[in-house]
Amino acid sequence: MSLEKGSLSIHSENIFPIIKKWLYSDHDIFVRELISNASDAITKLQKLVMINEAQIEENPDYKITVTLDEEAKTLTFSDNGIGMTAEEIKKYINQIAFSGAEDFIKNYKDKSDKDQIIGHFGLGFYSAFMVSSDVEIHTRSYLPDAEPVNWKCDGGTTFEMTEGTRESRGTDIILHITDDGKDFLKEYEVKQTIKKYCSFMPVEIFFDIVGKEPLKDADGNLLPPEPLNETKPLYTKQPSECTDEDYKSFYQSTFNDFKEPLFWIHLNMDYPFNLKGILYFPRLNTEFDRIEGQIKLYNSQVFVADNIKEVIPEFLLLLKGVIDCPDLPLNVSRSFLQNDGFVKKISSYITKKVADKLNALYKTERETYEGFWDDINPFIKFGALKDEKFYENVEKSFIYKTIEDTYVTLSEYLEKAPDKKVYYATDTVQQAQYISLFKSQEMNAVILDHPIDSAFISLIESKNEDVKFERVDADVSEALRNNSSLTEEEQKTLTEKLTDFFKKALDLEAITLRLENMKSENLSSMIVLSEESRRMQDMMKMYSMPGMN
Numbered sequence: 092m093s094l095e096k097g098s099l100s101i102h103s104e105n106i107f108p109i110i111k112k113w114l115y116s117d118h119d120i121f122v123r124e125l126i127s128n129a130s131d132a133i134t135k136l137q138k139l140v141m142i143n144e145a146q147i148e149e150n151p152d153y154k155i156t157v158t159l160d161e162e163a164k165t166l167t168f169s170d171n172g173i174g175m176t177a178e179e180i181k182k183y184i185n186q187i188a189f190s191g192a193e194d195f196i197k198n199y200k201d202k203s204d205k206d207q208i209i210g211h212f213g214l215g216f217y218s219a220f221m222v223s224s225d226v227e228i229h230t231r232s233y234l235p236d237a238e239p240v241n242w243k244c245d246g247g248t249t250f251e252m253t254e255g256t257r258e259s260r261g262t263d264i265i266l267h268i269t270d271d272g273k274d275f276l277k278e279y280e281v282k283q284t285i286k287k288y289c290s291f292m293p294v295e296i297f298f299d300i301v302g303k304e305p306l307k308d309a310d311g312n313l314l315p316p317e318p319l320n321e322t323k324p325l326y327t328k329q330p331s332e333c334t335d336e337d338y339k340s341f342y343q344s345t346f347n348d349f350k351e352p353l354f355w356i357h358l359n360m361d362y363p364f365n366l367k368g369i370l371y372f373p374r375l376n377t378e379f380d381r382i383e384g385q386i387k388l389y390n391s392q393v394f395v396a397d398n399i400k401e402v403i404p405e406f407l408l409l410l411k412g413v414i415d416c417p418d419l420p421l422n423v424s425r426s427f428l429q430n431d432g433f434v435k436k437i438s439s440y441i442t443k444k445v446a447d448k449l450n451a452l453y454k455t456e457r458e459t460y461e462g463f464w465d466d467i468n469p470f471i472k473f474g475a476l477k478d479e480k481f482y483e484n485v486e487k488s489f490i491y492k493t494i495e496d497t498y499v500t501l502s503e504y505l506e507k508a509p510d511k512k513v514y515y516a517t518d519t520v521q522q523a524q525y526i527s528l529f530k531s532q533e534m535n536a537v538i539l540d541h542p543i544d545s546a547f548i549s550l551i552e553s554k555n556e557d558v559k560f561e562r563v564d565a566d567v568s569e570a571l572r573n574n575s576s577l578t579e580e581e582q583k584t585l586t587e588k589l590t591d592f593f594k595k596a597l598d599l600e601a602i603t604l605r606l607e608n609m610k611s612e613n614l615s616s617m618i619v620l621s622e623e624s625r626r627m628q629d630m631m632k633m634y635s636m637p638g639m640n
């Protein structure tokens with residue numbers, strides 16, 4: 092039986108400090124929120140013009156300007172978008188957490204698509220108070236008879252609305268920066284933050300400093316201001332419109348990496364979810380033999396974060412790329428993302444695309460693929476170890492570099508192997524003697540010299556029951572033995588003598604020595620360590636490393 096029903100009430104004096112302090116972990120996010128709102132204001136106006144519900148000037152020069160006034164300690168975000176009437180300020184600004192963006196999408200959902208409207212939760216505007224004491228809005232709606240309005244709030248729970256001063260359509264958001272936010276009174280800091288979050292925003296963004304001389308060329312002519320962003324980043328285009336040069340220069344400017352990428356994958360899908368992006372396979376950083384990836388995640392051309400493990404499978408974080416997914420609920424917590432089925436679908440779609448690209452290269456451009464192999468193999472092996480699905484998808488495209496400087500698949504190798512074992516070298520210098528023995532007998536071995544390879548070998552063995560890997564120095568291969576010319580008696584005496592000799596020389600209690608006659612003229616003796624013992628030793632070494640147990 093219910094005693095009473097009603098709505099919960101929220102006291103803004105309690106909720107406000109929470110928004111200011113806890114809503115966003117990064118201080119600089121207010122830049123993203125205010126520029127997103129400005130961009131939304133322009134997108135909305137464009138949509139109204141398109142469906143003939145707004146009459147404005149011909150060819151409007153839509154833009155966002157961020158102005159720094161060091162003396163007045165203000166940062167102003169201006170746009171010439173839709174603006175607000177007094178009624179709209181009351182509805183969208185004075186009611187915290189009432190999203191005008193959602194409202195707009197609801198009202199116009201049949202008439203225009205919702206892409207590109209960024210706002211969602213109706214909280215972004217208040218992030219301004221993370222760095223400001225007072226915030227002012229000067230705005231004028233696009234409606235022909237609209238009166239301008241000014242609004243002001245000192246971060247407490249009251250506001251003041253007065254007759255407005257703005258002469259043209261659009262909005263200025265003026266932040267009076269506090270001591271806490273004083274970093275944002277520095278040109279460099281503001282520009283960097285705009286570039287971080289807004290590099291691909293769909294409206295041009297300009298930066299201005301009050302009192303700063305405009306730039307001039309050598310003849311004293313004014314230079315036109317340059318926007319800080321790229322309004323149509325390459326990934327938003329159709330793959331057929333993009334050249335190799337475009338991809339390379341996008342890579343360089345986005346990642347500040349002047350090594351050319353090896354190849355790339357342009358993701359572009361509308362159904363069943365919206366996702367665009369470009370993934371690049373970078374060259375290995377040869378100095379450290381390491382891949383240093385970076386995946387930048389965007390939501391409708393607004394930067395959200397780097398390397399979000401919940402959305403991008405861990406091994407793909409070794410690549411470099413941008414991914415834009417407007418459907419992702421990015422303002423919600425990471426633990427939610429982890430358990431979200433939709434996010435899982437995105438992640439498996441991306442993984443599948445990467446596997447498809449590798450398989451296609453392997454099948455149609457094997458030589459090119461072999462050329463990339465040294466750089467990309469740690470990545471592929473890591474992926475195969477981390478993700479069963481990925482392993483299954485790319486299994487047929489694994490190749491191995493050999494001591495003959497060729498690249499072979501496992502089955503190509505086994506076709507020519509005399510005893511169905513895969514011989515491998517982990518260090519071509521240290522094991523040079525064994526390798527030359529192999530070569531002298533025209534036997535092949537593969538080179539597996541990356542730290543990831545021991546795990547990879549175990550993976551391949553566990554997936555292929557009849558395949559055994561053996562290091563070149565693990566034993567004297569059957570194929571390398573000759574029948575001995577010594578009698579049994581002679582063999583025995585010689586073995587005993589040598590055993591004694593080694594026991595003394597090495598100061599060991601027990602030692603097993605075997606006399607073999609090998610098919611090599613320039614090799615007098617060989618120390619071998621069986622594959623199992625060596626793997627055991629490697630494992631012990633690993634466990635005795637600090638931090639491993």
Ligand code: ADP
Pocket residue numbers: 124128129132170172173174175183184189190191192193209210211212213214215216217262
């Ligand atoms: P959201 O963007 O999620 O809707 P915000 O708190 O960022 O929430 O903004 C609230 C509302 O205020 C917006 O939806 C919009 O209606 C209005 N608004 C904010 N900034 C502007 C602006 N520059 N021009 C026009 N309207 C704005």
Ligand code: MG
Pocket residue numbers: 124127128209210211213214215216
């Ligand atoms: Mg917003």
